[in-house]
Amino acid sequence: MHEGMSDEALMLAYRDGDAAAFEALYRRWRSRLYRYLLRQCGAAAQADELFQDIWLKVVNARKGYEVAAKFSTWLYRIAHNRLIDHYRAQGRAEIISYDDDPDDAGRVAALPAAATAQPERVFERKALAQELVRQIEALPAAQRETFLLSEEGELTLEEIAAATGVNRETAKSRLRYAVNKLRFALKDLR
Amino acid sequence: MSDDIRDEQLSRLYREAADDAPPEALDRAILAASRAALAPPRRRPWRPSWTVPVGVAATLVLTVTLTLMVQREQEPPLIEAPPLPRAPAAPPEAKREAARREAEGPLAAPAPAPEATRPASPPPAGGQKDLPAAATEAAGAADPASPAAAMRRQSAPAADAVEMRAKAAPLRKQAAGAAAARTPEQWLEEIRQLKNQGREKEAAEALAEFRQAYPDHRLPEDWR
Known part of the structure; x- marks a missing residue:
């Protein structure tokens, strides 16, 4: 019933009293939002708490919800x-690292080397993927968030900028740095 | 998406690792909260509209009743407390006669009888003002541990006596006129003479008056 509806239509339906619409919306976004938080916090307990808080904010904001984005x-x-x-x-220091660092590009070489760089594991995609996650978690907070918003939220640069309260160019710069660092960290493993 | 900046190989690799999901308990809690937010606010349990006024009325009635009861207990008795017999040696027959006369009042009492049944001690001086004290004293003699209870026990029979007096007053006034001048034996002799003279109607009326005045007096054998 709700499969063909857009996210915004589901949220409007929930605002108007359709509990099943919220459940459909939740099923769409639960894993992606959870991973976004888990990668940022690094601890499942904290991610759980934030995850619940965020969805409760969505629930409580339903009455005033309008499709503005x-x-x-x-x-x-x-x-x-x-x-x-x-x-x-x-x-935590992550809040400071949200400031853009003009010398950020120079840190690429300083990233830790892949822990699973042994040749026999290079072809193990699962291990490689786990190493990618580890490298994502090692990124500066602003770059990490931008990368996760792009991957998990599938947001455009404009949407990332809107979500994080920066302009498009800043978002683009952060994403570029993040991708370059990850490529560099994994270059020997691919 | 993020246009030309994205690395498709990187994205594909990342999705292979993206198998984390929130715990099911968290899912249930959030979905329950979402449903609860839609539920209409719970109303207060239904309560009949008449309970409040009935409760207020019951409280008022109880308050007034208790106030009146307390006032009645604090007021002095309106009637004279019965004199307490202090002569324990009085015979039971005399006690019964005294109680009967007390109930009938002083107008009905024949002249000679009160002397035998009058209490040994004189009534307390001071009139009605001192009566509560006398009653309390009497009650204390009967039950020293509970003077107030004794006072209540004393005032109840006194009230009954007042009521009986009021009912019997007209009849006793009539009979008392005849009884005051003669003894029962003299009165019975007069009735006998009326019978002997053939004045049966007058004799019957006189006998009726006599029986009102002396209901316990034994009549002659031949009249029964």
Whole structure:
């Protein structure tokens, strides 16, 4: 019944009292949003807490929901803000690293070498994928988030900029840095 | 997506590792919250509209009743407390006669009888004002541990006596006129003389008056 509906239509239906519409919407985005948080936090317990908070914000915001942007952009905007709050509460340094670093490109060479660089495991795609995840988690927070919004949220540069509160060029720069670092980290493994 | 910046090989590799998902318990909690948010707010449990006024009325009635009861207990008795017999040696027959006369009042009492049944001690001086004290004293003698309860026990029979007096007053006034001048034996002799003279109607009326005045007096054998 809800398969052909857009995310925005589902959210509007939920706003109007259709509980099944919310469930369909949740099923679409639950894993991708969860991975976005898990990669950022690195701990499942914290990811669980943030994940629940974000969806409850969606539930509570239903009455005032209007289609001003793609649902995914709106959802990740909520997630981004909740993540910033989480970093602040934790006193973690990631909040500082959201500032763009003009010398960021120079860090590529300093990235840790792949832990699974042994030749016999190069062809093990699963291990390679896990190494990619490890490298993603090692990225600076702003670049990591931009990469995850692109991969998990499937957002465009404009949508990433809207979700993270920066302009398109900043988002583009962050994504480029992130991709280049990951390529470099995995170049010997591919 | 992110246009030309994306690396398709990198994206494909990343998706192969993307198998993390939230725990099922978290799914259930969030979906339950989403449904609960749509549920209409729970109303207060239904309560009949009449319970509040009935409760207020019951409270008022109880308050007024308790107030009146307390006031009645604090007021002095309106009637004279019965004099307490302090002569324990009085015979039971005399006690019964005294109680009967007390119930009938002083107008019905024949002249000679009260002397035998009058209490040994005089009534307390001071009139009605001192009556509660007297009653309390009497109650204390009967049950020192509970003077208030004793006072209540004393006032109840006194009230009954007042009521009985009021009912019997007209009849006793009539009979008392005849009883005041003669003894029962003299009165019975007069009735006998009326019978002997053939004045049966007058004799019957006089006998009726006599029986009102002396209901316990034994009549002669030949009249029964």
